[in-house]
Amino acid sequence: MFKDSWALEADIQEANSSCVQFEPTTKMGRTNRSWITKDVNGNLKTDMSGQRGKWEGDKVDPAEASLLNKFIRRALVSSRHEVEVLQRDPTSPLFSVKTFEELRLKPELLKGVYNMGFNRPSMIQEKALPMMLAQPPQNLIAQSQSGTGKTAAFSLAMLSHVNPAHKWTQTLCIAPTYELALQIGQVIEQMGKFCPDIKLAYGIRGSKVERGRLLQEHIVVGTPGTILDWCNKFKVIEAKKITMFVLDEADVMIATQGHRDQSIRIHRQLTKDCQMLFFSATFEEAVWRFAKMIVPEPNIIRLRREEETLDTIKQFYVLCKSKEDKFSILCNLYGSMTVAQAMIFCHTREMASWLSANLTKEGHSVALLSGELTVMQRASIIERFRDGKEKVLVTTNVCSRGIDVEQVSLVVNFDLPVDMGGNADNDTYLHRIGRTGRFGRRGFAINMVDSEYGMDVIRQIEMHFDRRIPKLDTLNVEEIEKQLS
Numbered sequence: 001m002f003k004d005s006w007a008l009e010a011d012i013q014e015a016n017s018s019c020v021q022f023e024p025t026t027k028m029g030r031t032n033r034s035w036i037t038k039d040v041n042g043n044l045k046t047d048m049s050g051q052r053g054k055w056e057g058d059k060v061d062p063a064e065a066s067l068l069n070k071f072i073r074r075a076l077v078s079s080r081h082e083v084e085v086l087q088r089d090p091t092s093p094l095f096s097v098k099t100f101e102e103l104r105l106k107p108e109l110l111k112g113v114y115n116m117g118f119n120r121p122s123m124i125q126e127k128a129l130p131m132m133l134a135q136p137p138q139n140l141i142a143q144s145q146s147g148t149g150k151t152a153a154f155s156l157a158m159l160s161h162v163n164p165a166h167k168w169t170q171t172l173c174i175a176p177t178y179e180l181a182l183q184i185g186q187v188i189e190q191m192g193k194f195c196p197d198i199k200l201a202y203g204i205r206g207s208k209v210e211r212g213r214l215l216q217e218h219i220v221v222g223t224p225g226t227i228l229d230w231c232n233k234f235k236v237i238e239a240k241k242i243t244m245f246v247l248d249e250a251d252v253m254i255a256t257q258g259h260r261d262q263s264i265r266i267h268r269q270l271t272k273d274c275q276m277l278f279f280s281a282t283f284e285e286a287v288w289r290f291a292k293m294i295v296p297e298p299n300i301i302r303l304r305r306e307e308e309t310l311d312t313i314k315q316f317y318v319l320c321k322s323k324e325d326k327f328s329i330l331c332n333l334y335g336s337m338t339v340a341q342a343m344i345f346c347h348t349r350e351m352a353s354w355l356s357a358n359l360t361k362e363g364h365s366v367a368l369l370s371g372e373l374t375v376m377q378r379a380s381i382i383e384r385f386r387d388g389k390e391k392v393l394v395t396t397n398v399c400s401r402g403i404d405v406e407q408v409s410l411v412v413n414f415d416l417p418v419d420m421g422g423n424a425d426n427d428t429y430l431h432r433i434g435r436t437g438r439f440g441r442r443g444f445a446i447n448m449v450d451s452e453y454g455m456d457v458i459r460q461i462e463m464h465f466d467r468r469i470p471k472l473d474t475l476n477v478e479e480i481e482k483q484l485s
C-alpha cells in the first residue's frame with residue numbers, strides 16, 4: 001500500500017541525499033588547504049584523513065545521535081541553571097509543581113507515571129506540565145538538552161488531554177525519524193499502561209491503514225511524511241479534529257528540508273484552536289524561525305545546557321613521525337600513567353580499526369566504535385565501556401558526546417579534529433575533551449601532531465580557546481611522569 005507513497009519516496013531520496021552530503025568530495029575537502037602535507041621533518045606526505053569516502057570526521061547524523069542518547073541514558077540530566085520562563089501573558093500567575101499529584105491527573109495515569117519510577121517532576125516538567133495541562137489550552141515552545149524530561153512531559157500531556165469516549169484522533173505528535181517516533185510511542189504506551197481505553201497508532205513507514213476510513217486511535221505518533229499522507233492522501237486523520245499537536249526534536253527535524261516543509265503543511269491544516277507544543281534540544285536562529293511559524297502566541301521555557309569546559313583538563317601535544325610512531329608513543333605514555341579509562345579519536349574507520357587491532361595485540365582491552373555499526377550496536381559498546389568492561393575506547397567521531405566523560409581520565413586525539421575545509425574543528429575538540437563543570441575531576445588530553453599542518457591546527461585551537469597547549473617531550477620520562485601525575 002505504501003509503495004506509491006510520495007512521502008516514502010521523499011524519505012528515501014532524503015536518506016540518499018544526506019549520504020551524499022556527508023561524504024566529502026575532493027572539492028569540498030580541499031578548499032583552501034592541500035591534503036599533501038609535510039611531516040615534522042619536512043618530508044611530504046598524504047594526509048589519510050582526506051581520503052574520499054573514508055572520512056568520519058563529520059558523519060554525526062543528528063537523528064542517530066539523538067537515538068543513541070536515548071538508548072544509553074541512565075537517568076535524568078539535571079542542570080545548575082534555572083529554568084527560564086517567558087509567559088505569553090506576563091500578568092497571569094505562573095504555576096509550577098513539585099509533585100505529580102498537584103497536576104490532578106486521572107488516577108490511572110498517575111499510576112503509570114509512578115510505575116515508570118518517576119517520583120517527582122524534572123526541572124523542566126515542573127514548569128512545562130502545568131502550562132501544557134492548563135485550561136484554556138496554552139501553546140508552548142520548550143528548549144532543553146536531551147535527557148531533561150521533555151518526551152515524558154508531552155507524553156503525559158497527550159495522555160491527559162484525550163477523551164477516550166471520542167473515537168477519533170485528537171492528538172498528533174511528529175518526530176524526525178521512524179526510530180525516534182517509535183521511542184516516543186513506547187513512552188506513551190508505558191505511561192498509559194493503566195489507561196486501556198486510550199489507543200495509540202504509529203504513523204510510520206510500514207503501518208497499514210485503509211484509505212478513507214478514519215482512525216479510531218486517540219493518539220498518533222509518526223514521521224511528517226507518513227502523517228501528511230494519512231491526512232491528505234489516505235484521509236484517515238481529520239486534521240480539523242486535532243486539538244493537540246506536538247512537534248518533537250525540532251532541531252533534528254529542520255536538518256532535513258523535506259521534513260520541515262512537511263511539518264509546515266501538516267500544521268497549516270490544523271485549526272487555530274489546536275494547542276501547539278514545540279520541543280527542541282537546541283535553539284539556534286533557524287529553530288527559532290521554525291518555532292514561530294508553528295506556534296502562535298507561545299509561552300517559552302528554556303533550560304540552558306551545562307557547558308563543557310577545558311578548565312580541569314591538562315592539554316599537551318606530542319610530535320610524531322608516522323602512525324606507527326604515534327602508536328608506540330601512545331603505548332609509552334599509557335604505560336607511564338595511571339589511567340582509569342581512555343578514549344582515543346581517529347578520523348577514519350581504517351585508522352580506528354588498525355589502532356584497536358594493534359592495541360589489542362599489545363594486551364590492552366579495547367572497544368572499537370565506528371560509524372558502520374548500527375545505533376543499537378554502538379549503544380551496547382558504550383554500555384560495556386561505561387561498565388568498565390574495556391579500559392580503552394577507540395572511536396571515530398560518531399559518539400564523542402554520547403559518553404559521560406567523568407570516568408575517562410585520558411583523551412587522545414590520534415588524529416586532530418578538523419573540518420571539511422581542513423581547519424581546526426574547535427567544537428569537536430571541546431566535545432571530545434571538555435567536561436561539564438559539575439564533573440570537575442581532572443583529566444589529560446594528548447594531541448598527536450605529525451605534520452606542520454597539524455601544528456597549525458594546534459595553534460588554531462590554542463587561539464580559539466585562548467589557552468596554551470604545551471609540548472610534551474616523549475623522550476624525557478621524568479618530565480612525562482611529572483606532567484601526567
Ligand SMILES: Nc1ncnc2c1ncn2[C@@H]1O[C@H](COP(=O)(O)OP(=O)(O)OP(=O)(O)O)[C@@H](O)[C@H]1O
Binds near residue numbers: 073075122144146152
Ligand atoms: N520526572 C522524572 N523522574 C525520573 N526520571 C524521569 C523523569 N522524567 C523523565 N525521566 C527519565 O529520564 C530520561 C530522559 O527523559 P526524556 O526522554 O523524557 O528526556 P528528553 O528531554 O525528551 O530527552 P530526549 O529528547 O533525548 O528523549 C528517560 O529515561 C526518562 O524515563
